[in-house]
Ligand SMILES: *[C@@H]1O[C@H](CO)[C@@H](O)[C@H](O)[C@H]1NC(C)=O
Ligand SMILES: *[C@@H]1O[C@H](CO)[C@@H](O)[C@H](O)[C@H]1NC(C)=O
Ligand SMILES: *[C@@H]1O[C@H](CO)[C@@H](O)[C@H](O)[C@H]1NC(C)=O
Ligand SMILES: *[C@@H]1O[C@H](CO)[C@@H](O)[C@H](O)[C@H]1NC(C)=O
Ligand SMILES: *[C@@H]1O[C@H](CO)[C@@H](O)[C@H](O)[C@H]1NC(C)=O
Ligand SMILES: *[C@@H]1O[C@H](CO)[C@@H](O)[C@H](O)[C@H]1NC(C)=O
Ligand SMILES: *[C@@H]1O[C@H](CO)[C@@H](O)[C@H](O)[C@H]1NC(C)=O
Ligand SMILES: *[C@@H]1O[C@H](CO)[C@@H](O)[C@H](O)[C@H]1NC(C)=O
Ligand SMILES: *[C@@H]1O[C@H](CO)[C@@H](O)[C@H](O)[C@H]1NC(C)=O
Ligand SMILES: *[C@@H]1O[C@H](CO)[C@@H](O)[C@H](O)[C@H]1NC(C)=O
């Protein structure tokens with residue numbers, strides 16, 4: 001053992017000497033050697049903090065075998081004095097604590113330790129003036145965000161999401177005046193959103209969702225000129241979206257879901273945010289009308305305003321949204337009482353990419369217009385349950401061959417379940433329960449061979465249960481109760 005180590009040591013000495021020579025003749029003393037050894041010791045100290053390395057990610061972190069610039073995950077500056085510029089050990093299942101010795105790697109530009117099992121505190125990195133990317137997402141880090149982080153003034157990308165970080169967002173983060181992406185989502189942060197964040201005019205993406213933040217959204221956050229993604233959902237934020245806002249044409253994704261936000265939306269919502277792609281406001285207490293101006297945000301692909309208190313008509317201007325694929329307005333108090341109130345349904349035929357349309361649990365009255373059959377053939381889900389719909393289902397609904405789910409339960413629909421049903425051959429879920437359907441179940445229902453859930457419970461259906469139900473081999477839930485049906489439930493489907 002002993003004798004075999006000697007040549008290795010010699011090799012290391014030679015290597016060091018070689019590196020020193022590389023550093024240039026004029027420079028072969030003190031400073032350069034010392035700087036390299038600072039990085040070496042910082043890395044070795046970091047390695048000491050790691051208690052488990054199941055995949056051998058650090059197997060070549062060996063002073064005898066390699067210069068540290070060759071160690072897995074380490075990248076050095078390309079010129080003398082060969083300092084560590086990047087440490088990237090993402091997704092290596094590493095366990096342990098992150099040593100604050102990393103704060104000595106003063107040439108560090110990128111630190112990516114994401115998707116590991118690091119515990120303990122966020123390391124103190126306040127001396128890393130060159131650090132541009134800090135990725136610690138998806139670990140088990142605890143404690144608070146250290147004030148010292150504000151010293152890393154070159155940071156452009158800061159991602160601490162999916163950890164157990166507590167405490168407030170530091171007021172002094174606005175020293176990070178180059179920050180472009182700030183992701184603190186899915187932690188345990190408390191307190192308010194510090195208004196000082198709004199001083200960072202470079203910000204493009206801010207993710208603070210899934211924490212315990214409270215208080216209102218600082219007004220100036222709506223004025224950050226480059227903001228394109230703002231996610232504040234799953235907190236307990238209160239207050240409103242200010243009624244007078246400057247245009248913010250950069251904003252594409254807005255997520256405020258599951259908060260306690262309320263009041264009415266600004267009338268010119270779609271004009272101040274003309275480039276929105278996604279807007280998610282569900283599970284708040286927003287009220288008043290859905291602004292017709294939403295139709296001006298012509299790139300909108302996804303709108304979720306469900307579980308609020310919106311009233312009035314669904315604006316027909318939504319029909320101008322040619323990219324719209326997801327429209328969820330369920331559980332509000334939206335009204336349609338006459339042909340004007342139903343105008344939106346005709347308009348939506350222009351949304352040829354529409355896949356989901358949900359208006360369940362609103363105040364929709366009267367007959368379903370037959371123009372429902374002109375909607376996009378891309379439609380997969382129509383949910384109109386829990387309204388006050390009456391009359392017969394228009395046969396044109398049979399045009400919508402792509403439908404996976406048709407949910408019309410808990411209304412006052414009547415007439416017979418007609419031949420339209422047999423045309424919807426892609427249906428996986430059909431709910432017609434708690435209506436006033438009469439007649440028999442048409443045997444064409446047996447064509448819906450993909451059906452998994454079928455309920456026609458609590459209607460006035462009569463006659464024999466069709467034998468063709470036995471064709472529905474995917475059926476998992478079947479409810480025919482509270483009707484006047486007779487016969488047997490044919491075998492074939494799973495119980
Ligand atoms: C970091 O540097 C300081 C001085 O600059 C030194 O005292 C400390 O020992 C170093 N820590 C490690 C782990 O290298
Ligand atoms: C370092 O590498 C040398 C040579 O490859 C090897 O003999 C030695 O056991 C290694 N040391 C550790 C701690 O892995
Ligand atoms: C770290 O390395 C992975 C590949 O292993 C790469 O996908 C990722 O972008 C790197 N991180 C940074 C911040 O460059
Ligand atoms: C912040 O940077 C300064 C040098 O600019 C340094 O003296 C100080 O120690 C750093 N603070 C922390 C908390 O790292
Ligand atoms: C920040 O990074 C730039 C390169 O993008 C560099 O020129 C500058 O010196 C760095 N600033 C500080 C304070 O280190
Ligand atoms: C947040 O804190 C609560 C109570 O302290 C704890 O139960 C919960 O698991 C924590 N959540 C996260 C994501 O750390
Ligand atoms: C940062 O924001 C705070 C609060 O919004 C403000 O009072 C302060 O003047 C701003 N600082 C700078 C340097 O802009
Ligand atoms: C805001 O946008 C609207 C509609 O795009 C436009 O008419 C108005 O002039 C803009 N206002 C400002 C201050 O840019
Ligand atoms: C929020 O949404 C869920 C469905 O995801 C619903 O069950 C719940 O009742 C809603 N809560 C509130 C307060 O609106
Ligand atoms: C909607 O408004 C009613 C009364 O106006 C209130 O009782 C209810 O809690 C509100 N719902 C939500 C989700 O805010």
Ligand SMILES: *[C@@H]1O[C@H](CO)[C@@H](O)[C@H](O)[C@H]1NC(C)=O
Pocket residue numbers: 316317319320321347350
């Ligand atoms: C639907 O499209 C037609 C033709 O492109 C257009 O004339 C009509 O105004 C559009 N309707 C709505 C509500 O956008």
Ligand SMILES: *[C@@H]1O[C@H](CO)[C@@H](O)[C@H](O)[C@H]1NC(C)=O
Pocket residue numbers: 412414436438460
């Ligand atoms: C069901 O429809 C019949 C007539 O078809 C009507 O007499 C009856 O009142 C309706 N029941 C309900 C609950 O609306």
